[in-house]
Amino acid sequence: MATYQHLRIDTINQNVVQAQYAVRGAVPLRAIQISEELKAGKQFPFETVVNCNIGNPQALRQRPITFLRQVSALCVCPELLDNADLGFDDCVVERARSFLARNPNGMGAYTHSQGYTSVRNEVADFISARDNFPANSDEIFLTDGASPGVKMVLNILCRDDKSGVMIPMPQYPLYSGSLALLGAHAVSYALCEEEGWSVRVEDLQAAYDDAVAKGIDVRSIAVINPGNPTGGVLTEQAIADILEWAYAKNLVVLADEVYQENIYVDTKRFVSFKKVLRTLESQDKCLGLELASFHSISKGFLGECGLRGGYTELTNFTPEIKDQLYKLASINLCPNTLGQLAVGLMVNPPQGDSPAAKVYRTERDSILDSLKSRAARSEAMFNSIEGVSCQPVEGALYAFPKLTLPSKLIEAAEAVGQAPDLFYCMAMLDAIGVCVVPGSGFNQVEGTWHFRTTILPKGSAFDEYLENVPRFHREFMAKYE
Amino acid sequence: MATYQHLRIDTINQNVVQAQYAVRGAVPLRAIQISEELKAGKQFPFETVVNCNIGNPQALRQRPITFLRQVSALCVCPELLDNADLGFDDCVVERARSFLARNPNGMGAYTHSQGYTSVRNEVADFISARDNFPANSDEIFLTDGASPGVKMVLNILCRDDKSGVMIPMPQYPLYSGSLALLGAHAVSYALCEEEGWSVRVEDLQAAYDDAVAKGIDVRSIAVINPGNPTGGVLTEQAIADILEWAYAKNLVVLADEVYQENIYVDTKRFVSFKKVLRTLESQDKCLGLELASFHSISKGFLGECGLRGGYTELTNFTPEIKDQLYKLASINLCPNTLGQLAVGLMVNPPQGDSPAAKVYRTERDSILDSLKSRAARSEAMFNSIEGVSCQPVEGALYAFPKLTLPSKLIEAAEAVGQAPDLFYCMAMLDAIGVCVVPGSGFNQVEGTWHFRTTILPKGSAFDEYLENVPRFHREFMAKYE
Ligand SMILES: Cc1ncc(COP(=O)(O)O)c(C=O)c1O
Ligand SMILES: Cc1ncc(COP(=O)(O)O)c(C=O)c1O
Numbered sequence: 022m023a024t025y026q027h028l029r030i031d032t033i034n035q036n037v038v039q040a041q042y043a044v045r046g047a048v049p050l051r052a053i054q055i056s057e058e059l060k061a062g063k064q065f066p067f068e069t070v071v072n073c074n075i076g077n078p079q080a081l082r083q084r085p086i087t088f089l090r091q092v093s094a095l096c097v098c099p100e101l102l103d104n105a106d107l108g109f110d111d112c113v114v115e116r117a118r119s120f121l122a123r124n125p126n127g128m129g130a131y132t133h134s135q136g137y138t139s140v141r142n143e144v145a146d147f148i149s150a151r152d153n154f155p156a157n158s159d160e161i162f163l164t165d166g167a168s169p170g171v172k173m174v175l176n177i178l179c180r181d182d183k184s185g186v187m188i189p190m191p192q193y194p195l196y197s198g199s200l201a202l203l204g205a206h207a208v209s210y211a212l213c214e215e216e217g218w219s220v221r222v223e224d225l226q227a228a229y230d231d232a233v234a235k236g237i238d239v240r241s242i243a244v245i246n247p248g249n250p251t252g253g254v255l256t257e258q259a260i261a262d263i264l265e266w267a268y269a270k271n272l273v274v275l276a277d278e279v280y281q282e283n284i285y286v287d288t289k290r291f292v293s294f295k296k297v298l299r300t301l302e303s304q305d306k307c308l309g310l311e312l313a314s315f316h317s318i319s320k321g322f323l324g325e326c327g328l329r330g331g332y333t334e335l336t337n338f339t340p341e342i343k344d345q346l347y348k349l350a351s352i353n354l355c356p357n358t359l360g361q362l363a364v365g366l367m368v369n370p371p372q373g374d375s376p377a378a379k380v381y382r383t384e385r386d387s388i389l390d391s392l393k394s395r396a397a398r399s400e401a402m403f404n405s406i407e408g409v410s411c412q413p414v415e416g417a418l419y420a421f422p423k424l425t426l427p428s429k430l431i432e433a434a435e436a437v438g439q440a441p442d443l444f445y446c447m448a449m450l451d452a453i454g455v456c457v458v459p460g461s462g463f464n465q466v467e468g469t470w471h472f473r474t475t476i477l478p479k480g481s482a483f484d485e486y487l488e489n490v491p492r493f494h495r496e497f498m499a500k501y502e
Numbered sequence: 503m504a505t506y507q508h509l510r511i512d513t514i515n516q517n518v519v520q521a522q523y524a525v526r527g528a529v530p531l532r533a534i535q536i537s538e539e540l541k542a543g544k545q546f547p548f549e550t551v552v553n554c555n556i557g558n559p560q561a562l563r564q565r566p567i568t569f570l571r572q573v574s575a576l577c578v579c580p581e582l583l584d585n586a587d588l589g590f591d592d593c594v595v596e597r598a599r600s601f602l603a604r605n606p607n608g609m610g611a612y613t614h615s616q617g618y619t620s621v622r623n624e625v626a627d628f629i630s631a632r633d634n635f636p637a638n639s640d641e642i643f644l645t646d647g648a649s650p651g652v653k654m655v656l657n658i659l660c661r662d663d664k665s666g667v668m669i670p671m672p673q674y675p676l677y678s679g680s681l682a683l684l685g686a687h688a689v690s691y692a693l694c695e696e697e698g699w700s701v702r703v704e705d706l707q708a709a710y711d712d713a714v715a716k717g718i719d720v721r722s723i724a725v726i727n728p729g730n731p732t733g734g735v736l737t738e739q740a741i742a743d744i745l746e747w748a749y750a751k752n753l754v755v756l757a758d759e760v761y762q763e764n765i766y767v768d769t770k771r772f773v774s775f776k777k778v779l780r781t782l783e784s785q786d787k788c789l790g791l792e793l794a795s796f797h798s799i800s801k802g803f804l805g806e807c808g809l810r811g812g813y814t815e816l817t818n819f820t821p822e823i824k825d826q827l828y829k830l831a832s833i834n835l836c837p838n839t840l841g842q843l844a845v846g847l848m849v850n851p852p853q854g855d856s857p858a859a860k861v862y863r864t865e866r867d868s869i870l871d872s873l874k875s876r877a878a879r880s881e882a883m884f885n886s887i888e889g890v891s892c893q894p895v896e897g898a899l900y901a902f903p904k905l906t907l908p909s910k911l912i913e914a915a916e917a918v919g920q921a922p923d924l925f926y927c928m929a930m931l932d933a934i935g936v937c938v939v940p941g942s943g944f945n946q947v948e949g950t951w952h953f954r955t956t957i958l959p960k961g962s963a964f965d966e967y968l969e970n971v972p973r974f975h976r977e978f979m980a981k982y983e
Contacts, residue, residue, distance in 0.1 A: 025749055025752055025788075025789065025790050025791060026752050027790065027792065027818075027819075027820050027823075028658070028659075028754065028792060028819070028820065028823045029820075029822070029823075030822055030823075030826070032661070033658045033659065033661060033823065033826060034657060034658050034659070034660055034661045035661060037657060037658050037826050037829070037830060038826065040829060040830075040833065041829075042829055042832045042833050075612065077611050077612045078610075078611075079607055079608065079610035079611040080607045080611035080612070085608070085609075085610045087581075090578055090579040090581075091579055091581075093578045093579065094575040094576075094578045094579035094582060095575075097571055097574045097575045097578055097840070098571040098572055098574065098575035100568075100571075100572075101575060101582075104587070104588070104589065106585070106587035106588075107585070107587075108585065126560055126561045126808075127560065127566070127808075128566075128808050128809065129559075129560035129566045129805060129806050129807065129808050129809065130558050130559075130560040130561035130807055130808050131556065131558045131561070131800075131807040131808055132808060165646055165810070165834075165838060166834075166835065168833070168834050168835060169834065172834075176515060176518060176683070177509070177514045177515050177518050178509075178514065178515070179515055180513070180514060180515045180516060194833075195833060198833040199833065202657070202830075202833070268506055271506055271507050273509065307506075308506065309506050309508065310506060311508065311509060319612075324610060325610050326610065326611055326612040326835070326836075327607075327608075327609050327610045327611050327612060327613060327836065327838070327839035328609065328610065328838060328839060328840070329646070329835075329836075329837070329838035329839075337508075338508075338509070339508050339509065339510075341510070341511055342508075342509045342510075342511075342514065345511070345514060345518050345519065348518070348521060348522075348523055349518060349521075349683075351523045352521065352523050352649070352653075352675075352676060352679040352680065352683070353646075353647075353649050353650065353653075354647065354649060354807070354810075355807075355808065355810075356810070357646060357808070357809060357810035357838040357840065357841055358808035358809060358810075359578070359809070359838065359840045360838055
C-alpha cells in the first residue's frame with residue numbers, strides 16, 4: 022500500500038509560500054523566544070523585551086478610552102443597564118440604550134454583511150462633517166479592522182497574474198502580502214526620503230512605465246497617509262497630484278487613512294483623499310474616479326487593535342461592483358459586533374459638558390500629547406547618532422531611520438546569510454532587548470538600510486529606550502570599524 | 503482627453519463574479535425589502551417577516567447565555583471588577599480576573615496571530631477531555647468564527663485551477679463560495695437523502711473518479727457533521743469509512759463540526775473526526791492523515807453569531823505547513839479578542855454548584871430542549887404535507903424538505919426565468935412572510951427540489967410558522983394542479 026503523502030511546501034499554494042509578512046517575522050519570533058527564556062530565568066543583558074515591532078499601543082501600557090469600554094460593557098451585557106449602582110455617567114448609559122434600541126438583536130446576531138445600519142449612519146455623518154461633502158451609509162462597509170477591507174478591495178481588482186497594484190516603497194506589508202496571495206504584482210513606487218517620504222508624480226510615472234513595459238496591467242494605486250512605516254504626512258497638493266495622475270492612468274485609488282488622528286506637527290494637517298477628490302470633481306477634474314478609503318479603531322488615540330474594527334468607504338464605485346463587494350462580505354457573514362460598535366463610538370464621541378465627555382477629551386489629549394512628544398524625541402534621538410538619519414515623524418506611530426553601515430558589517434551579515442539590516446536588528450534585540458523590524462520587511466530602495474520602530478514605549482521604558490538605542494549603535498558599530 | 507473607465511463586471515476578478523452566496527441571495531434580499539416596506543406602512547398578508555434563511559438564533563429572540571456575557575463585560579471594562587455592588591456571582595468575577603491575569607494586555611492589544619495562548623490551552627483541554635486523546639494548543643488557531651478558518655485551510659490547499667476539493671451536495675455555501683474565489687473546483691459528492699443524508703463511500707468514489715477523469719487534482723474532502731443544510735448526523739462507522747477512503751486517496755480531511763452540540767435524537771451522538779482518526783491510528787490505520795477540524799461559538803446553544811469566535815485544530819500537519827498557516831493568520835494580525843474570550847468560555851463552562859454554574863446549565867438545557875422539540879415538530883410538519891418529504895432533523899439547526907413539484911409549476915417558474923425552488927420560496931415569502939433558501943443555493947441532485955429552513959422561530963412565532971407553511975403549500979399547489 023502506498024504511504025500517505027503529507028502536504029509539502031512545494032505541493033501547497035505557491036502564492037501563500039511566496040507571501041511575506043515581516044512585522045511578525047524573524048526578529049519578532051526571536052523576541053517571543055527570548056521573552057519565554059527570560060520568564061524561565063535565563064540571563065540576558067536586559068530585564069524585559071520592548072516590542073517596538075508593531076503598532077500595538079495597549080501592549081505597551083496605553084490604557085483604553087473609558088467611554089468606549091463602558092458603553093461596550095453595557096451593550097455586551099445589557100442587564101447592567103438595570104443596575105442603579107453602576108456609577109457610569111448618564112451619557113454612557115444613554116449611548117448604550119440608544120445603540121440597543123436601534124439594534125434590537127444586540128451583539129449576538131449576525132448583522133447585515135456591511136455592518137449595523139446605525140453604525141454606518143454614524144460613519145457617514147462623521148465623514149460628511151470631516152470633509153464637508155456628503156457620505157452615504159450604503160457605500161460604507163464595516164470590517165474587522167482595516168485589513169479585511171483592504172484585502173476585499175484588492176480581491177476584486179486583481180484578476181490574473183498580469184494584474185498589478187502600485188504600492189509605496191517602503192510600504193505596510195499587508196499590501197505586498199495580500200497581492201502575493203492573489204498572485205498579482207506589487208508595483209512599488211519609491212517615496213522620496215529626502216523630502217520627508219513624499220509621493221512625487223515623477224516617481225509614480227517611472228514605476229508605472231516600468232511595470233507597463235513588463236506587461237503588467239496596472240489597475241490601482243494604494244497610498245498610506247499618514248505613512249507607515251515612514252511617519253510622513255502628505256500635503257493637500259500632493260494628494261491632488263496623485264489623484265489627477267491616477268485619473269489619467271485610469272487607476273482605482275486606495276487611501277489607507279488609518280492614522281488620520283495621528284499628526285504631530287503644526288505644519289501639517291490631515292486631509293482625506295475623499296475630500297480632495299470631491300473638491301477636484303467640483304472643478305470638473307477626476308470626475309468619477311473610484312476611490313476606496315480605509316479607517317480603523319486600531320490606531321489614533323483609541324489603539325483598540327484587539328477589538329478589530331474598521332470601515333471601508335467606496336466613492337464612485339458603480340452599484341454592480343458594490344454588489345460584488347457585498348457578496349464577498351457575505352461569504353464571511355459579518356464583521357464582529359463589538360468592533361462595529363467601537364467604530365461607531367470612534368466616529369461619534371461624547372459631546373458637550375457631561376463628565377464622561379470631559380474624561381474622554383482629557384484621555385484623548387493626554388495620549389495624543391504624549392505621542393507627539395515621543396515622536397519628536399524619537400526623531401531627535403536618531404538624528405543625534407552618527408551614521409543614522411531620520412526624517413521628521415510627522416504622523417502615524419513609527420520612525421524609519423536610515424542606517425549607514427560599514428562594509429565590514431555588511432560582509433559579516435553576508436557571512437551568516439542575513440541582510441545587513443536584519444543582522445543589525447537581531448544584534449539590537451540581543452544587546453538591549455528592543456525588537457524592531459528591518460527595512461527589508463517593508464521594502465526599501467536597493468542599497469539603503471533602515472529599520473522601523475514604534476514610538477509606543479511609555480514613561481521610563483521610553484527613557485531607557487532613548488538611552489539604549491544610541492549606546493547599542495555605538496558599541497555595535499565599533500566592532501566593524 | 504480619454505474619459506475614466508469604471509470597473510465593470512467583466513473587468514474585475516472573475517472568480518469573485520463566479521462565486522455565489524445564496525444564504526444572503528435573492529429571497530433574503532427581497533425579505534429585507536418587504537421588512538422595510540412593512541415598516542413604512544405597506545400592507546402584506548402578514549405582519550412581520552420570519553427570517554428562516556440563516557442560522558442566526560439571537561435574531562429570533564434566543565437570549566445570550568448569562569455567564570458568557572457577564573464575564574465578557576468584566577473583561578471589556580475591568581473597572582467593573584472594583585464595583586462591590588455589581589451583583590455578579592463570584593465565579594463570574596473570578597473567571598474574568600483569571601483571564602485578565604493570564605492576559606495582562608487585556609482585550610485591546612493585538613494578540614498572538616493564533617489567538618491568546620490561555621484560550622488555546624482551554625481549547626486543547628476541552629478537546630482532550632472530549633476525545634480522550636491529547637490535543638496541543640500549538641496546533642489550534644482561534645478565528646473570527648469558523649468561516650475564516652475554513653477559508654485559510656482551503657487557501658493553502660488550492661494551488662491552481664486544477665485543484666479540487668470534495669464537498670457535500672447539498673453543502674453550506676461557504677465551501678463553494680470560497681473555492682470559487684480561489685479559482686478551484688468544488689467536486690460535489692452526493693449525500694444519500696433516503697438514508698438520512700448519509701455519506702456513502704460509493705458516492706465519494708463516483709465523484710472522485712468523475713473529477714479525476716476531468717483532470718482535476720483532488721486534494722481534500724470536506725465533511726459537515728452534523729449536517730448543514732441536511733440536519734443529518736454521521737455514525738462513528740461512517741466517519742471511519744470516510745477517513746479510510748480519504749487516506750487511500752491521499753486527501754486532507756476538513757471536518758466542519760460547528761454543530762457538535764446540536765444533536766436531538768437519542769440514537770445518535772457526536773463523535774469527532776479527530777477521535778475517530780486517533781482511534782484508527784492506534785490500529786495502525788490512516789497513520790498521519792492530515793485533518794483540520796472547525797468549531798464555532800455561533801451555533802450550539804450559545805448562538806453567539808455576532809461576536810465571531812471559532813477555532814481550527816490541525817491534526818498531523820507538518821510544522822512547515824503550520825508555519826504557512828501562521829503566516830496567513832498574521833497578515834490579518836489577529837482574531838477579535840471578544841470572540842477569542844468567548845471561545846474559551848464555550849469550551850470551559852462554569853462547573854460545580856455555584857449559582858452562576860446552575861444558571862448556566864438551566865439556560866443551556868432550556869435552549870437545547872426547545873431546539874429538540876422544534877426539530878421534531880418541524881420534521882413532523884413537513885412530512886404531514888402531501889408532496890413534501892423531510893429526513894429526520896437529527897442535528898444542526900435546519901430542515902431540508904424535498905418538494906415534489908407539478909409540471910405546471912415548473913413551467914410557470916421557467917416562464918419567469920426562475921428555478922422552480924426559487925419560484926416556490928419567493929411565493930412563500932410573498933404569501934406568509936417566511937424567508938427560506940431554495941435548495942439550489944446549496945446544490946442538490948439534478949431534478950430534485952428542496953428548500954432549507956431553520957428551526958429557530960420561537961414560541962408563538964414557531965406555532966404560526968407550523969400552521970402557515972402547510973397552508974401556503976396547499977394553496978400554492980392548488981394553483982398548478
Ligand atoms: C497602514 C496600515 N493599514 C492598515 C493597518 C491594519 O490595521 P487594522 O487591521 O488593525 O485596522 C495597519 C496596521 O498597523 C497599518 O499600519
Ligand atoms: C456548516 C457551517 N460551517 C461554518 C459556518 C460558519 O459559521 P461562523 O463563521 O459563524 O462560525 C456555518 C454557519 O452557518 C455553518 O453552517
